[in-house]
Amino acid sequence: MSVSEFDNYRPPEEPRRKRKGRRRAPGSAFRRGGDGSREMPMVPEPEFTSYYGRPIVKAPPWEAPIGAYLFLGGLAGGSSILAFGGELTDRPLLRRNMRLSAITAASLGTVALVTDLGRPERFLNMMRTIKPTSPMSLGSWLLAYYATHAGVAAAAEVDRVTHSKLPLGPFRPVLRFVDRPAAAGAAVLGAPLAAYTAVLLGDTAVPTWNAMHKDLPFVFVSSASLAAGGLAMLTTPISETAPARTFALAGVAGELVAMHLMKERMDSVAVEPLEQGRPGTWLMWSERLAIAGAAGTILGGRRRWVAALSGAALVASSALTRFGVFQAGKDSVKDPKYTVEPQRNRLAKRRAAGITDDSITTAG
Amino acid sequence: MTGEAAANPTADAHYDHPHPRKGFFTDTSICIGCKACEVACKEWNRNPVDSDYELLGSSYDNTGALGANTWRHVAFIEQGADQIERARESGRALVNLGMPKVGPPQGSVSPTTTPQGTIPVTQAAPAGCASGACGCGGSATDAPVTDSADSSVASSSDGSSVHPDTPDFRWLMSSDVCKHCTNAGCLDVCPTGALFRTEYGTVVVQDDICNGCGTCVAGCPFGVIERRSDGVFEPKNQRDAPPMPDTVKVPEHGVAQKCTLCYDRMKNDQTPACAQACPTTSIKYGDRDSMVATARERVTQMHEQGKTESRLYGANPKDGVGGTGSVFLLLDEPETYGLPPDPRVPTADLPYMFKRAGMAVAGMLAVGAVAFASGGRR
Ligand code: SF4
Numbered sequence: 001m002s003v004s005e006f007d008n009y010r011p012p013e014e015p016r017r018k019r020k021g022r023r024r025a026p027g028s029a030f031r032r033g034g035d036g037s038r039e040m041p042m043v044p045e046p047e048f049t050s051y052y053g054r055p056i057v058k059a060p061p062w063e064a065p066i067g068a069y070l071f072l073g074g075l076a077g078g079s080s081i082l083a084f085g086g087e088l089t090d091r092p093l094l095r096r097n098m099r100l101s102a103i104t105a106a107s108l109g110t111v112a113l114v115t116d117l118g119r120p121e122r123f124l125n126m127m128r129t130i131k132p133t134s135p136m137s138l139g140s141w142l143l144a145y146y147a148t149h150a151g152v153a154a155a156a157e158v159d160r161v162t163h164s165k166l167p168l169g170p171f172r173p174v175l176r177f178v179d180r181p182a183a184a185g186a187a188v189l190g191a192p193l194a195a196y197t198a199v200l201l202g203d204t205a206v207p208t209w210n211a212m213h214k215d216l217p218f219v220f221v222s223s224a225s226l227a228a229g230g231l232a233m234l235t236t237p238i239s240e241t242a243p244a245r246t247f248a249l250a251g252v253a254g255e256l257v258a259m260h261l262m263k264e265r266m267d268s269v270a271v272e273p274l275e276q277g278r279p280g281t282w283l284m285w286s287e288r289l290a291i292a293g294a295a296g297t298i299l300g301g302r303r304r305w306v307a308a309l310s311g312a313a314l315v316a317s318s319a320l321t322r323f324g325v326f327q328a329g330k331d332s333v334k335d336p337k338y339t340v341e342p343q344r345n346r347l348a349k350r351r352a353a354g355i356t357d358d359s360i361t362t363a364g
Numbered sequence: 365m366t367g368e369a370a371a372n373p374t375a376d377a378h379y380d381h382p383h384p385r386k387g388f389f390t391d392t393s394i395c396i397g398c399k400a401c402e403v404a405c406k407e408w409n410r411n412p413v414d415s416d417y418e419l420l421g422s423s424y425d426n427t428g429a430l431g432a433n434t435w436r437h438v439a440f441i442e443q444g445a446d447q448i449e450r451a452r453e454s455g456r457a458l459v460n461l462g463m464p465k466v467g468p469p470q471g472s473v474s475p476t477t478t479p480q481g482t483i484p485v486t487q488a489a490p491a492g493c494a495s496g497a498c499g500c501g502g503s504a505t506d507a508p509v510t511d512s513a514d515s516s517v518a519s520s521s522d523g524s525s526v527h528p529d530t531p532d533f534r535w536l537m538s539s540d541v542c543k544h545c546t547n548a549g550c551l552d553v554c555p556t557g558a559l560f561r562t563e564y565g566t567v568v569v570q571d572d573i574c575n576g577c578g579t580c581v582a583g584c585p586f587g588v589i590e591r592r593s594d595g596v597f598e599p600k601n602q603r604d605a606p607p608m609p610d611t612v613k614v615p616e617h618g619v620a621q622k623c624t625l626c627y628d629r630m631k632n633d634q635t636p637a638c639a640q641a642c643p644t645t646s647i648k649y650g651d652r653d654s655m656v657a658t659a660r661e662r663v664t665q666m667h668e669q670g671k672t673e674s675r676l677y678g679a680n681p682k683d684g685v686g687g688t689g690s691v692f693l694l695l696d697e698p699e700t701y702g703l704p705p706d707p708r709v710p711t712a713d714l715p716y717m718f719k720r721a722g723m724a725v726a727g728m729l730a731v732g733a734v735a736f737a738s739g740g741r742r
């Protein structure tokens with residue numbers, strides 16, 4: 001790198017190795033057999049140069065509120081589905097609790113989104129245009145529509161619970177009339193609300209997020225299902241939560257399978273941030289809590305306190321999944337190897353397949 | 365906007381009277397690292413300082429990277445014998461930069477202290493440099509080079525030229541900038557429409573509309589655009605006015621910022637500040653077509669001189685971003701300069717992602733339906 005002996009103090013690679021060592025330490029403490037052994041032989045010593053080890057792509061300026069939104073959006077969407085199901089099958093407590101949970105989660109999520117903006121006072125600019133190429137634009141519209149439906153449904157619920165005490169005046173019949181359509185709308189919009197954030201993350205140049213774009217929607221809807229099912233088990237008597245338990249169990253099964261498949265199919269370098277450091281720990285605990293919650297649901301789902309505990313475990317598992325995926329992407333930006341190596345690999349693969357005319361680097 | 369590579373992306377933006385697409389050709393082989401471009405850009409655009417002054421320990425680069433307040437960034441890369449060896453092994457070649465001679469006049473330096481004098485003889489013909497066509501002087505007898513610096517290195521005994529570059533040292537300098545991509549990730553994912561395609565085919569942020577959501581930052585495959593965390597600046601439309609007190613300066617925090625290709629200057633048929641300030645014409649500005657043509661000519665010329673390590677970056681309309689408005693001539697792999705080796709605009713996969721998300725949504729609704737159907741009425 002240099003000819004001056006003083007420049008030997010400049011460490012383009014050393015900090016990375018050190019960091020890697022630190023990152024791996026907590027992972028190995030948990031003895032992650034299969035996953036740990038997987039990365040060792042498959043990833044050769046980095047054979048790439050970088051510009052002083054500096055990042056190539058930039059992480060978005062998204063902080064914890066966005067991670068929270070990923071979780072809350074899914075929780076809200078799943079809750080609306082359960083609320084509508086409860087409504088159709090005569091489960092009034094499930095309907096009430098899930099309707100109120102949905103609007104609470106959606107409101108908190110919206111606040112989180114707005115606070116994370118660089119200029120929160122301009123949040124309405126999100127509604128300036130509808131842009132199909134922008135998941136953030138479509139997602140904002142989706143959230144607006146969803147929250148309107150869920151809000152109306154929740155208002156109707158509150159009015160019912162308080163025995164028509166809301167000062168609605170002549171609008172009460174209107175609210176009664178739109179009650180069910182609004183709830184149905186919230187349920188139908190709830191599923192895309194849980195899924196679109198996966199597209200939002202996949203549609204970035206952040207290496208680990210981008211590498212997840214095939215399967216992340218399945219992970220996210222599963223995570224939303226188990227979270228909403230868990231919340232129902234936590235808040236609602238067992239006599240009304242049998243479908244919620246099924247929903248949650250399906251979510252657990254879906255997430256375990258989808259997460260496994262996703263990691264399998266990802267680039268072997270880009271997957272590393274999901275298995276190391278804080279995100280690795282969080283995702284591991286997410287998996288454990290999901291399994292524990294599912295076991296509790298199956299074995300003791302008919303006992304109120306077991307169901308509540310299992311539900312809490314499932315909700316926590318979903319939050320950990322979202323934060324883990326979120327943080328893994330942010331971590332993957334810090335080290336240029338996650339940008340360079342997958343790109344070199346795919347370039348080499350294309351070249352090996354005889355496609356040589358689509359490289360950004362050309363000889364003339 | 366993610367469609368097939370359009371020669372002029374203004375067509376996608378439906379301008380009635382599109383201008384020719386404008387662009388840069390940054391020829392890093394003649395850059396001297398003076399940073400005039402960086403300064404001119406900062407001055408013209410009234411960008412605040414990035415941070416406290418600090419030495420980053422990366423050659424003469426104390427700027428670090430492109431960012432919200434740095435729209436031109438000059439990279440400095442010092443390559444020593446080990447890199448040279450690796451470059452030779454991997455087929456990349458080393459040459460002297462086409463830098464103006466800056467050494468002391470002939471004879472003023474003792475031969476024993478010239479850089480040439482420090483070169484071990486055994487490095488003159490390393491294994492793995494069979495062709496000698498790289499112009500590195502490694503096997504100078506059959507290298508068809510006429511560059512004076514090369515020949516001075518090849519025959520160190522004449523001491524005629526003291527050149528800072530030697531067979532085991534070279535200095536790469538490259539002035540990086542927003543690529544103004546044909547298929548721009550930042551533009552595609554911007555939810556407010558603050559980012560737009562100008563009539564010149566460039567990509568510009570409207571800072572009075574951006575709400576700082578940060579999606580563009582993640583959408584750029586080159587890590588160019590960034591959200592500004594603080595700073596105020598004087599409105600650019602009052603350039604002749606006396607400096608304004610801080611109280612009336614426009615707050616510019618929290619919005620995404622990047623090179624505008626000097627949209628305001630372009631509107632007045634002016635050359636962008638960086639290109640105008642560049643003393644070596646390393647930064648060339650003009651119609652994108654002619655920039656690409658110039659770049660092709662230059663790389664051909666360099667190859668004819670045996671400098672086969674030179675390559676173009678961004679000139680290929682079939683690449684992952686449909687070609688860039690800012691084309692570069694590089695002397696090593698892109699990642700050496702902090703550029704991605706195979707960037708791909710993420711929105712290229714968006715239809716597929718929506719399809720997958722649609723399947724997931726259908727699955728979630730179906731599972732919900734089954735759960736309640738099997739649960740029956742209470
Ligand atoms: S380089 Fe990045 S910021 Fe510049 S136009 Fe392309 S995607 Fe946008």
Ligand code: SF4
Nearest residue numbers: 405623625626636638
């Ligand atoms: S074109 Fe203008 S804004 Fe862009 S880098 Fe050059 S001087 Fe800066």
Ligand code: SF4
Nearest residue numbers: 395396398399401642
């Ligand atoms: S591009 Fe031009 S102005 Fe910028 S550092 Fe190089 S020679 Fe100087």
